[in-house]
Amino acid sequence: MEAETLYNLLQLPKEATPPADEELLQGQKKKYLSPTSRADPKLAELQKVLMEWINTQLHSEHIVVRSLEEDMFDGLILHHLFQKLAALKVEAEEIALTAASQRRKLEVVLEAANQSLQVEELQVKWSVETIFNKDLLATLHLLVALAKRFQPDLPLPSNVQVEMVTTESTRSGLKSKKLVEQLTDCSTDKDQPSKDVFDELFKLAPEKVSAVKEAIVNFVNQKLDRLGLSVQNLDTQFSDGVILLLLIGQLEGFFLHLKEFYLTPSSPAEMLHNVTLALELLKDEGLLSYPISPEDIVNKDAKSTLRVLYSLFYKHKLKESTDGMPCGSLN
Template sequence: MDPDFLNVFTQPAALNQFLAENVIAQGEKKKLIKPTSSNNPKLEELKLLLIDWINTTLKEEHIVVKSLEEDLYDGLVLHHLLENLGSLKLDVDKIALTEKKQRQKLSVILEAVAKRLQLEESQLKWSVESILTKDLLSTLHLLVAIAKHFQPNLAMPPNVQVETITIENTSRGLKTASGVEYITENKENLEAQSKDDAFDELFSRAPEKLDAVKKFADGVILLLLIGQLEGYFLNLRDFFLTPASTMEMLHNVNLALDLLTDGGLLNFSVNSEDIVNGDMKTIMRILYCLYSKYKAKET
């Protein structure tokens, strides 16, 4: 058994209880939320918000959810939720009493969700089996996806992440791997993606205006700009005012990147060679960091 698996627990009794509650057949693999994440306040906030959202949505149907794991696994609540939010008419019984019927019901429901949300099988973070076995991670991913599609203005807390453990029952014993998984969107990644999308649009719509960006490739104008904005006195002996080689350009650019990093202005990793090679997106992102800081000062 992988020693990392044992580190999740403090006592053998906890390990035995966990294995008893999460039986994993030979050749099966499961990803679960670590017990150490159970007291995560942002996770608890998300769970309470989703419960309140479901209960508000289904208030007229007198459905009350108290636990996401215990109340959604059989498909009844999901059935009512999808009919209410998306006017989906699902060809399944409202109540499924046997496990076989519940599995069939969930199969129809999840197929309808994937079709409505236009998700490929590889994009799904849940399955019939995981929902049926009351897996909280899968249930949360499913509900967040439904809420984002049908009620995008629902104020879900951003950056909700949990520690996970993936357990695989192999012929040689249990194999495990730890990780961190986001349940709601990583706001910082979204902002970076948004900037990249804006730059892509700029490149496609106004390529003639970007020739000036190439003038920053040797680092000279960038250094002078940083010095002017940050109030640095840059000694001409510290950089090459008229660089005559790639090495001299790299020296200038590396100096500029050091100044930006020291000033807390650079919020992404940069390869200096990309700048010297005239990579416009990299140069534009650096200029945007400067612009963002000094635009904020003006306002």
């Protein structure tokens, strides 16, 4: 049975959203997303971008999200998504059939996610209770935080705000108040990654791409020769992160223990772990000036791979010789 079919079988019946005029016990509060916000096109666009992102991440596992409210509450998809993004194993029940087991699973996954996100308890805008109760706002806050942590270049719509209505039953009757919550940042031109030289190269001078690749491959092979390694295809041989990590170790003088990465990765998650580690090492050295998603490297995106290798080439080759690159415009 495929994972998508199994997932659909595990879903609980949909719960209707309680009406705003639902009778409340004295002292009880209810929090609702206002109808105006629910109809906001920017909120719909944010949900669409997040769902497409999740479905892309989990495509190989045949998991499809159709509703953030209905599909995320039990921890099943969050479990798969977080493991894929963080490239680590979270020990939680794979199949949770009862509400109690689903809640336990969600608690384990959220604990791991919160640790990875490094958010302080007072700053967390989601909880086991709110996610499990299909609170759309809490779910969105969590997914936006995960996207910003693991794929900062994901084009989330900017300045998405929602209006929340809180109704409380008091001795003097029902009292309501409205509060605006910010879901995504207000972007400016400075927030957007500026086009780099490789955008221009691929767009305006595609005939020079081969020359650039050849120069970088020659440089890489010179550095890897002492390890008995060589690269013939720049587009494919860096996707598992192994050669990239060994190259960084050679150039930057790092000793990478074999326990820190997978020398012979056997799954996309292990490849992602390797590439993520490599990009973190480059960031620590101040070599990456353009945001690069590790998923793009694993998926053999030529432009992203070139950006990473050129950062090393520039530091260790062009600093020695200004005529070492066949494409002068890259200086």
